[in-house]
Amino acid sequence: MRAVIIGATGQLGQEFCRRWPGHVIPLGREQCDLTWDLATISAALERQINDPSEEVICINCAAYNFVDRAESEPQAAFAVNAWGVQKLAAACRQLNWPLVHVSTDYVFGLDAVARPLEEEDPPGPVNLYGLSKLMGEYLTRQVLDQRVLIIRTCGLYGRWGQGGKGRNFVETMFQLAQQGQPLRVVADQRCTPSYAADVAQTIIHLIQHQANGIYHVVNSGECSWFEFAQEIFRMTGQSPRLIPISSVEYPAAARRPSYSVLATHKLQRLGVPPLRPWNEALAAYLRERSMQT
Numbered sequence: 676m677r678a679v680i681i682g683a684t685g686q687l688g689q690e691f692c693r694r695w696p697g698h699v700i701p702l703g704r705e706q707c708d709l710t711w712d713l714a715t716i717s718a719a720l721e722r723q724i725n726d727p728s729e730e731v732i733c734i735n736c737a738a739y740n741f742v743d744r745a746e747s748e749p750q751a752a753f754a755v756n757a758w759g760v761q762k763l764a765a766a767c768r769q770l771n772w773p774l775v776h777v778s779t780d781y782v783f784g785l786d787a788v789a790r791p792l793e794e795e796d797p798p799g800p801v802n803l804y805g806l807s808k809l810m811g812e813y814l815t816r817q818v819l820d821q822r823v824l825i826i827r828t829c830g831l832y833g834r835w836g837q838g839g840k841g842r843n844f845v846e847t848m849f850q851l852a853q854q855g856q857p858l859r860v861v862a863d864q865r866c867t868p869s870y871a872a873d874v875a876q877t878i879i880h881l882i883q884h885q886a887n888g889i890y891h892v893v894n895s896g897e898c899s900w901f902e903f904a905q906e907i908f909r910m911t912g913q914s915p916r917l918i919p920i921s922s923v924e925y926p927a928a929a930r931r932p933s934y935s936v937l938a939t940h941k942l943q944r945l946g947v948p949p950l951r952p953w954n955e956a957l958a959a960y961l962r963e964r965s966m967q968t
């Protein structure tokens with residue numbers, strides 16, 4: 676099966692391009708921009724395939740990912756994450772291609788919970804980015820019904836393709852540590868930072884199981900951003916001054932969920948193995964990083 680990857684230059688898009696077991700067609704923003712109109716998006720997809728009888732799947736890794744900026748420019752976030760995704764789904768329906776669409780833990784947060792969130796839990800975003808992503812989920816389901824697989828993931832860091840958002844959290848920590856200043860890191864937001872390589876591989880397993888509907892795909896376990904930072908520096912033998920702070924001490928335009936740990940039981944019920952623990956995934960990322968630098 677051929678895979679057309681939208682947002683192929685991003686962290687997750689790059690992992691798919693490297694890991695997809697069949698023929699891959701990577702499309703960056705220049706080849707397929709989700710703010711284009713439907714006819715132009717459809718034409719951009721259609722021209723990738725010579726034989727219309729060929730089996731094709733579309734994997735959407737593109738997103739407007741600027742969580743804080745979305746509060747002041749919601750139209751830009753919704754143009755990609757909601758209306759753009761709706762057009763992509765409509766183009767897939769025209770071409771008779773199934774769609775895999777990637778969403779986020781930030782569809783949750785409004786209702787406080789003290790346990791990992793299941794796919795069936797009612798969403799409720801606390802910021803406009805999350806709302807635009809939730810709208811994208813609903814719109815793909817409206818357009819494609821059973822022919823969409825929606826993946827919610829969290830705190831992605833990957834070795835390649837950090838173009839969209841700039842550096843990921845791990846690289847940001849290294850950069851700040853180099854500046855020699857104390858690092859103030861939020862300690863009251865818990866989630867599961869997830870390695871893009873693991874997430875992409877598990878999504879490929881889900882596609883091979885012909886899954887549809889919503890699935891949570893994150894590494895196992897949970898931590899705060901402060902604990903994640905501690906582990907990054909412990910594993911690399913560095914000891915910058917790390918200061919745990921609360922969300923209110925960290926000025927940001929967008930509110931974040933205080934707890935957005937995603938449960939992965941549904942994945943396991945399907946027979947797809949759980950992802951390794953977040954600290955093992957971090958160790959793998961750091962190993963990969965040390966081989967490249």
Ligand SMILES: NC(=O)c1ccc[n+]([C@@H]2O[C@H](COP(=O)([O-])OP(=O)(O)OC[C@H]3O[C@@H](n4cnc5c(N)ncnc54)[C@H](OP(=O)(O)O)[C@@H]3O)[C@@H](O)[C@H]2O)c1
Pocket residue numbers: 681682683684685686687688703704707708709710735736737738739740755759777778779780808828829830831832836837838839840841
């Ligand atoms: N990063 C996280 O922490 C995180 C957490 C949870 C969920 N997610 C979700 O996971 C998915 C992948 O995230 P990521 O970290 O891999 O993102 P990323 O590295 O920021 O990549 C985003 C990609 O989207 C592309 N893009 C942006 N606007 C576009 C548009 N109008 N049309 C077409 N492409 C466009 C970017 O292209 P350019 O390179 O040209 O900008 C880039 O290739 C997204 O759906 C995101 O919402 C991410």
